[in-house]
Amino acid sequence: MENARARSRRLRLAVAHEIVATAIPGEAAMSLAGVRALTFDTGGTILDWHSGVKGALAETGARHGIEKDWTHIANEFRRRSLGKMINLGEREPPAYNIDDAHRMALESLVEEHGLDAFTEGERHAISYDTMHNLQCWPDFPDTLSKLRENFLCASFTILSFRIIMDTARRNGLGWDAVFSCEATGKYKILPEAYNAVAKFLQLEPGEICMVACHNFDLDAAKGCGFRTAFVKRPDEWGPEGPPDRDPNPAHDIVADSFPDMARQLGVAM
Template identity: 60%
Template sequence: MSIKEIKALTFDTGGTILDWHTGFRCAFEKAGKEHNINRDWASITNELRRKSLKSVLNLGEHSPPTYNFDGGHKKALREIISEYDLSQFTEKNIHDISYNAPHNFIVWDDFPNALPKLKEKFLCVSFTLLSFKLIIDTARKNNLSWDAVFSCEGIGKYKILPEAYETTAKWLQLDPSECGMVACHNFDLNAAKEVGFKTIFVKRPSEWGNEEPPDPDANPHHDLIVDNFKELTEKLEC
């Protein structure tokens, strides 16, 4: 990989940086306890993730988006409530699970020490499906200092549409080849590579809790594959 070409690192944030599974699962458990409901909350959490992700991928392809990922979380949760017989959940429970929980996600513990080191050498931006407000809130909570936040909410085209990646490079005033997409998801990296980004796969074996991630093994065509962010700082000589 021609590391010398990279001037900016664009980070997938939900999953790669933030532990969504623990945050949602704990919120489900709290609501369940309130109503004396016992379910496999870990499994339901992952179903919420699948549904909400499906609701935003490629959003804006045919018409301007009418909701952001916060809306996607709420929409997916209402489907979960219907499918899993959770009608006892109140509107407050719904808000706590779909909004308060993700806006308070905790960062994976290998990232806070790595970010300042990476910033010494590269522009480091959150490039995410998640809403602007969610990234602002989680950055403040976890003491993360991004150089910029590029949410698909503002771009108007959601990953994995090529326009999302092209716009991010344009806003950075860089050629796509000067951008390194960092993610634990092959679908995101593959789309970035299609428009010319360098791609860096960071393994997150616990992203889905005890369930194996949908794509745990990095596509071998990625430019760099690392086990964690400490290794990434070493590979990038930060």
């Protein structure tokens, strides 16, 4: 028997796509006519982790009269925790989640930079509370509301469910669903992660557009058949600038901001 997804897909092809009717003319909008869902990388793409982590480190340091290059340490915190998550679950089920990775990354930095004065409570506040209370980029909340009128919009992330739930509440974001790699134990950039989300959305990969400010995530999504939108976040790594300064030109959309991305998707802002 034909499964629900194939049947849904077949029947859907028989009806006109409302999205086509509202799309602006232009190459990008035309090639994205069949997109029904947007999946958002959330870590650096939506949330400003750099300001949050740097601020928490600097504040804690000041309390102890310690001066360090907090910009650099914040970026190392990100690099190390991300390094522990990418492709996690490839061979065996993960033994930890991103909250644990954040704590492990902090501990290694405490040791290297002589920050032993940081108390247990302070370490928890930096690696846990700060990450669950990050602010999002200011151009996102209003754009998300608009995008949801036309698309299913889900967080698709290596962050924990709780980080997404907590930051959504703090920033007033309404996600249609949270797809944390925590659920399946297969983390980006494993193809299983993208395939699972397409299955849960009951859409063909080509009907989903992955949104991120990182080529590695978008390239992996593209490899699974997703459409891709690169949104520039030049301040993601603070004054150091993002490692992914140059978008892969193969992405369906390259945007300077979330409103710009929305316009390229045919959504009036």
